[in-house]
Amino acid sequence: MNKEVVLQVKNLKTHFTTSKGTAKAVDGVDFTLHKGETLGIVGESGCGKSITSLSLLRLIPTPPGKIVEGEILLNNKDIVKMKEEELRKVRGNQISMIFQEPMTSLNPIIPVGEQIAETIRLHQRLPRKPAWQKAVDLLEMVGLPSPEKRAKQEPFQLSGGMRQRVMIAMALACTPEVLIADEPTTALDVTIQAQILELMKDLQKQIGMSIIFITHDLGVVSEVCDQVAVMYAGQIVEHRNAKDLFKTPLHPYTQGLLSSLPNIHENQQELQTIEGSVPSPYDYPVGCRFADRCPHAREICRAEAPDLLETNNAETKVRCFMHTEKWEVIEEKEELVCP
Amino acid sequence: MLLFIAKRLVQIIPVIFGVTLVVFLIMQMVPGDPAAILAGEGASQETIEQYREDLGLNRPVAEQYMSYVSNVFQGDLGNSLKNKQPVLDEILLRLPITMELAFYSILITIVLGLAAGIISAVKPYSIRDVSVMVVALLGISLPSFWLGLLLMYLFSVKLQWLPVAGWDGPLNIILPALTLGVGGAAIVARMTRSSMLDVIGQDYIRTARAKGLKEHFVIYKHALRNALIPVITVVGLQFGSLLGGTVLVESVFAINGLGRMIVDAIRTRDLPMVQGGVLVASLVFVFVNLLVDVLYRAVNKRIDLN
Amino acid sequence: MSITTKSPILEVNHLKQYFSLKKESLFSPKQTVKAVDDISFKLYPGETLSIVGESGCGKSTTGRSILRLDEPTEGEVLFNGTSMTSLSKKELRNVRGDIQVIFQDPYASLNPRQTIRKMLQEAMSIQKVMPKEQMEARLLELMSLVGLRPEYLERYPHEFSGGQRQRIGIARALCVNPKVIICDEAVSALDVSIQAQIINLLKSMQRDLDLTFLFISHDLSVVRHISDRVIVMYLGTIVEIADKDSLFDSPSHPYTKALLSAIPSIDEQHKKDRIILKGDVPSPIDPPTGCRFHTRCPFATDYCKKEVPALRSLSETHQVACHYAESLLKEEIV
Numbered sequence: 015m016n017k018e019v020v021l022q023v024k025n026l027k028t029h030f031t032t033s034k035g036t037a038k039a040v041d042g043v044d045f046t047l048h049k050g051e052t053l054g055i056v057g058e059s060g061c062g063k064s065i066t067s068l069s070l071l072r073l074i075p076t077p078p079g080k081i082v083e084g085e086i087l088l089n090n091k092d093i094v095k096m097k098e099e100e101l102r103k104v105r106g107n108q109i110s111m112i113f114q115e116p117m118t119s120l121n122p123i124i125p126v127g128e129q130i131a132e133t134i135r136l137h138q139r140l141p142r143k144p145a146w147q148k149a150v151d152l153l154e155m156v157g158l159p160s161p162e163k164r165a166k167q168e169p170f171q172l173s174g175g176m177r178q179r180v181m182i183a184m185a186l187a188c189t190p191e192v193l194i195a196d197e198p199t200t201a202l203d204v205t206i207q208a209q210i211l212e213l214m215k216d217l218q219k220q221i222g223m224s225i226i227f228i229t230h231d232l233g234v235v236s237e238v239c240d241q242v243a244v245m246y247a248g249q250i251v252e253h254r255n256a257k258d259l260f261k262t263p264l265h266p267y268t269q270g271l272l273s274s275l276p277n278i279h280e281n282q283q284e285l286q287t288i289e290g291s292v293p294s295p296y297d298y299p300v301g302c303r304f305a306d307r308c309p310h311a312r313e314i315c316r317a318e319a320p321d322l323l324e325t326n327n328a329e330t331k332v333r334c335f336m337h338t339e340k341w342e343v344i345e346e347k348e349e350l351v352c353p
Numbered sequence: 354m355l356l357f358i359a360k361r362l363v364q365i366i367p368v369i370f371g372v373t374l375v376v377f378l379i380m381q382m383v384p385g386d387p388a389a390i391l392a393g394e395g396a397s398q399e400t401i402e403q404y405r406e407d408l409g410l411n412r413p414v415a416e417q418y419m420s421y422v423s424n425v426f427q428g429d430l431g432n433s434l435k436n437k438q439p440v441l442d443e444i445l446l447r448l449p450i451t452m453e454l455a456f457y458s459i460l461i462t463i464v465l466g467l468a469a470g471i472i473s474a475v476k477p478y479s480i481r482d483v484s485v486m487v488v489a490l491l492g493i494s495l496p497s498f499w500l501g502l503l504l505m506y507l508f509s510v511k512l513q514w515l516p517v518a519g520w521d522g523p524l525n526i527i528l529p530a531l532t533l534g535v536g537g538a539a540i541v542a543r544m545t546r547s548s549m550l551d552v553i554g555q556d557y558i559r560t561a562r563a564k565g566l567k568e569h570f571v572i573y574k575h576a577l578r579n580a581l582i583p584v585i586t587v588v589g590l591q592f593g594s595l596l597g598g599t600v601l602v603e604s605v606f607a608i609n610g611l612g613r614m615i616v617d618a619i620r621t622r623d624l625p626m627v628q629g630g631v632l633v634a635s636l637v638f639v640f641v642n643l644l645v646d647v648l649y650r651a652v653n654k655r656i657d658l659n
Numbered sequence: 660m661s662i663t664t665k666s667p668i669l670e671v672n673h674l675k676q677y678f679s680l681k682k683e684s685l686f687s688p689k690q691t692v693k694a695v696d697d698i699s700f701k702l703y704p705g706e707t708l709s710i711v712g713e714s715g716c717g718k719s720t721t722g723r724s725i726l727r728l729d730e731p732t733e734g735e736v737l738f739n740g741t742s743m744t745s746l747s748k749k750e751l752r753n754v755r756g757d758i759q760v761i762f763q764d765p766y767a768s769l770n771p772r773q774t775i776r777k778m779l780q781e782a783m784s785i786q787k788v789m790p791k792e793q794m795e796a797r798l799l800e801l802m803s804l805v806g807l808r809p810e811y812l813e814r815y816p817h818e819f820s821g822g823q824r825q826r827i828g829i830a831r832a833l834c835v836n837p838k839v840i841i842c843d844e845a846v847s848a849l850d851v852s853i854q855a856q857i858i859n860l861l862k863s864m865q866r867d868l869d870l871t872f873l874f875i876s877h878d879l880s881v882v883r884h885i886s887d888r889v890i891v892m893y894l895g896t897i898v899e900i901a902d903k904d905s906l907f908d909s910p911s912h913p914y915t916k917a918l919l920s921a922i923p924s925i926d927e928q929h930k931k932d933r934i935i936l937k938g939d940v941p942s943p944i945d946p947p948t949g950c951r952f953h954t955r956c957p958f959a960t961d962y963c964k965k966e967v968p969a970l971r972s973l974s975e976t977h978q979v980a981c982h983y984a985e986s987l988l989k990e991e992i993v
Contacts, residue, residue: 058850071563105565118556121575123653133564159938173939184564203713203877205936208921212935230850233880233923260925274855276884278907278922284862285855285884291820
């Protein structure tokens, strides 16, 4: 693949220091985002996906959180090292974000049109009137009925779906290169979710931005994403093309996740489950973080931490000894230590 | 909105009735005979009876109240027992002074309170925050008359920067207004701080930062306006206790305002004067509350829905 | 098993639940939210009947009205043939032992200052399930039933994870030997791997203890997995009731079709053309005339605007409230 790289994240670590110790919420995340691509970051609650997304724009509240290591390269410039001034020019301009709760994420007492227009005035140096007009145009673009009227309204006067459209309009106001969508449809009903996903796909075609789509919903990922990164305990455990991942998941965690989903298209007797629970971010095990719950775990999995490595297919990365060359030897020599 | 204001105005009428009734009854129960006081010491029983007759104090209580209320609604608050002048004239003379004092005091409450609250909230748990909040705690704890004397001693007696008492020029306003306003400012500061901290933790502040807004935009445009909503209510309540405070402060600084007038009237059992003074003070309070409600709705349109 | 030959354990007849809104001003008309507007259905012993729909459709309100957590405006709920709506508070308490509820967020309904042991004991003694001496054994049995370690009995609610709390919620529902359990979005807040555990637990529980479930959820995949029959609600009314297979394989109401097609799927084969509904769900304060779905329905005619479609039978196990259900099925208009 010789697509242009927009964003490259290298060994990102975001830790939180609390009275209980240090929580390694994001603990060594690497990924590359190409132009026009949609990358899904999936995982269950506490896996670090949201913290990863907030870290990209350095929106982690400090203290207690801090990016302790790593690089976030936007067109080869490191966001982690940027000065405040420089960072503000990236936020909302080159990289913008939409959040899960459109109600609480919009300022309740400022008309939605103004909330969009202020971003335009800030980054594009437009005067009030044209900025307002552009906000109204954007609202029309995201399919808000009677945008002139709606622009003057406050968030509580809009429905949940409309509010998320406003958020999208706001995020796209300066035609960003990267849009980070953190659970953008989780708070919405399915029929409204379908509208919003469709809208995002359309707008991506028009604008050509890259999207990082954070969600726990594997169905949504498979609908909208080209690439998928599965996170577990602060790390990416599998990163591949979406189609392949859903067809033949490689990492035992991904396999477990997919098989615990109830299927809407056929009747099943019993759902597969993943036994045990996620390790505490304050105290990760030395070896593979999934080993305690993994049906394939051997001694080495407890003793050594696997790296996120390319398999024989260069576009597929997985963090598991099962997919390394030495596995055949391990399989013969070592006993299963599964739960 | 207009409908809301109209509704609130209608609601004020029973409040006025209530106030007149309470004021009237309390004055009935207070020991001491106004007729005897007016007649002066050593006056004969007949003279006292004569005074009572003239003032209508020998009529049944209910009748006295009815005639009082009907007079009130015609703008007649009766005449002072002491100098026979209409009470309303006296009040109209004194009310502006008290209102001026109240205005500057509330100004100090708002400006000082908001500033301190914001300074604290922007860097919570910093040395700056802690010291501002310690001062605020002091401000709440100090009784206003004592603070008044303290300020007077420091600025008037020791430093001789400001006049001791009276109400002659702009310099005279500073000390009493400070004395009255500081307690409220401390309460407003604490409220502003906690309200700001709450708002700064909200999702929409994160959104504002994600848009690349400058920090002072985030604080003043996005956070402060939301944080002010509960503060407005507190300021409204402060105005009430501030009116009560004028009684003390006007006495300490020898200001001829409404508060001092009421105190003097109580001392001389000048019944119509006390009634009139309390009634007007209550009305001012009721209208200020109305103003606060209107303001609250204007800032926070969401409550229209509930 | 032909379900219709049995007599229902729970019967809901013409249930209405209206809520009045506070008046906006002195002169504005009184407004009511018609959260549930004349619904009827039967729940048979041993089955799982699901109610699905989007937020505001009235599915949770239905559950609350059955339990009389909100007093129904109109209509009747029969439990084993006796009317629950006319029971006194005291009689109602006895019936409540037979009908238990599991909420979405069990934490909100657990007393934070009570250990799990205390909570379960209290629930059991209120319902006088058994003599005190047998309680200890029952507590241990319950814990193992829901897959929690016995020493957890001495812990407080905040010491548990979301999945564990839901297990506690289930233990509390089970401790009084209920016949019917209403699950109100019971697995919606859980991560998929935990959700799968709880669903499996509920299913095994039903098998072993002969329970009847009324399963309220917005998640159609979960509903397909757990239900025998499904009710689809839209804006306070029932638009379709059917056994699971015929509902998911041949949905007959245009709303059900749209709802099913809107669910994102990881299955490549099933990513067919999607019906995307226009606009939002109308307000339940002033619902549309005629068929309530006509404002968003791609097939609506003038007739739909005027005439309320009745819930009618397509087959023995399939009822639908759409004037054109048959022709829509035949023509396969998408």
